[in-house]
Amino acid sequence: MPKRYLLTPGPTEVPPEISLAGARPIIHHRSPEFRKLFAEIQEGLKIIFQTRNDCLVFASSGTGGMEAAIVNLLSPGDMALVVKGGKFGERWAEICQAYGVHVISVDVPSGEAVDPHTIENELRQDSFFKIKAVFTTLAETSTGVATDINAIGRIVRNYKAVLVVDAISGLGSCELRTDNWLADVCVAASQKGLMLPPGLAFATVSEKAWRLVEESKLPKYYWSFEKAKNVLPDNQTAFTPAISLLMSLKESLSMLRAEGLDNILDRHKRLASACRTGIIALGLQLFARHPADNVTSVKMPPGIHGETFIKRAKDVYGVSLAGGQGELKNKIFRISHLGYTDTFDVITAISCIEMVLIDLGMEGIEPGAGVRAAMHVLRKGNKARNFGL
Numbered sequence: 001m002p003k004r005y006l007l008t009p010g011p012t013e014v015p016p017e018i019s020l021a022g023a024r025p026i027i028h029h030r031s032p033e034f035r036k037l038f039a040e041i042q043e044g045l046k047i048i049f050q051t052r053n054d055c056l057v058f059a060s061s062g063t064g065g066m067e068a069a070i071v072n073l074l075s076p077g078d079m080a081l082v083v084k085g086g087k088f089g090e091r092w093a094e095i096c097q098a099y100g101v102h103v104i105s106v107d108v109p110s111g112e113a114v115d116p117h118t119i120e121n122e123l124r125q126d127s128f129f130k131i132k133a134v135f136t137t138l139a140e141t142s143t144g145v146a147t148d149i150n151a152i153g154r155i156v157r158n159y160k161a162v163l164v165v166d167a168i169s170g171l172g173s174c175e176l177r178t179d180n181w182l183a184d185v186c187v188a189a190s191q192k193g194l195m196l197p198p199g200l201a202f203a204t205v206s207e208k209a210w211r212l213v214e215e216s217k218l219p220k221y222y223w224s225f226e227k228a229k230n231v232l233p234d235n236q237t238a239f240t241p242a243i244s245l246l247m248s249l250k251e252s253l254s255m256l257r258a259e260g261l262d263n264i265l266d267r268h269k270r271l272a273s274a275c276r277t278g279i280i281a282l283g284l285q286l287f288a289r290h291p292a293d294n295v296t297s298v299k300m301p302p303g304i305h306g307e308t309f310i311k312r313a314k315d316v317y318g319v320s321l322a323g324g325q326g327e328l329k330n331k332i333f334r335i336s337h338l339g340y341t342d343t344f345d346v347i348t349a350i351s352c353i354e355m356v357l358i359d360l361g362m363e364g365i366e367p368g369a370g371v372r373a374a375m376h377v378l379r380k381g382n383k384a385r386n387f388g389l
Helices: 016-022 032-049 062-073 087-098 116-125 149-156 207-215 225-230 243-259 261-281 306-317 343-359 369-381
Strands: 055-059 079-084 102-107 131-137 162-166 185-189 200-205 295-299 332-336
Touching: 016 243, 032 055, 032 200, 032 243, 055 062, 055 225, 062 087, 062 162, 062 185, 062 200, 062 207, 062 225, 079 087, 079 116, 087 102, 087 131, 087 162, 102 116, 116 131, 116 149, 131 149, 149 162, 162 207, 200 207, 200 225, 200 243, 207 225, 243 261, 261 295, 261 343, 261 369, 306 332, 306 343, 343 369
Parallel strands: 079 102, 079 131, 131 162, 162 185
Antiparallel strands: 055 200, 185 200, 295 332
């Protein structure tokens, strides 16, 4: 069996230090030891989110955090403006509809980023202020597209609606300045840039959003933002937390702080640039016109079947890449350079892609061309990585 390389955009690789932190003996969640742990986590989350607001924590997938945002902000029959530019934008709409919220869709072609002026036009037409929330995605990992949250935040601030951002794959890998960009609610999860296993969801909530929470009439119990907020002064969670994951999270936040947020963002930009340079050198085409720094999406070359490509990369070379989702199935593949990734993860990904394409009979692939191009970028911008070890 070959060595395994996890280069999918979630779950991502977990550093051994973080895995070991989660293997420590369990502690009681109503103890002084837990309160100290949770206080340190709150401080670290505020730094990574770039917010002064409280960070609510749930034992959940990222989708649970998305659902929590909807049921805490809205009431039956409310209207929501949803940017649908991929599977995760579509998920906002699907959860809204499941709760009887009326969705106004901003449909964005796959691979494109939403024009903030489109959102402004929709809000201007809402003369009776029926739109309560605008839902969008920082980094749409199904397509590899980045959204200009900063511009959208400055538009939404002028209306009664709140801005809700899915930052699940973007937190810790793409620039996110929650408060400065006027994002009212940011939802994230543990298994991407935070380098943890799946199982934790987070939500930051602005004062503007809390006013909407007070009016919300959608049903919630476990997902209640108010319940989570009420126990924060005691550094507690409303219900039994995922204690081992929180122990790992403390280690993750410590490592990220040691590296420094600016360095983290620079590293992701460098890896993204190297990966895309290598892809272009192979004669392949990038898919996203406004790419995020955490994942590279690539058009599947003619004559190469997507599932066959992904399967061979994993079964023969031990490299897990991601295929396309929904309408993009067999049309694109995706390479993660997210979280616990660095120089040789990109080299591994590009060399694997070269070998698989040659194996599958693609003509015109010069062995080593992609790796050579990626190496040039990596060597020019390489800096020693510091994870606080």
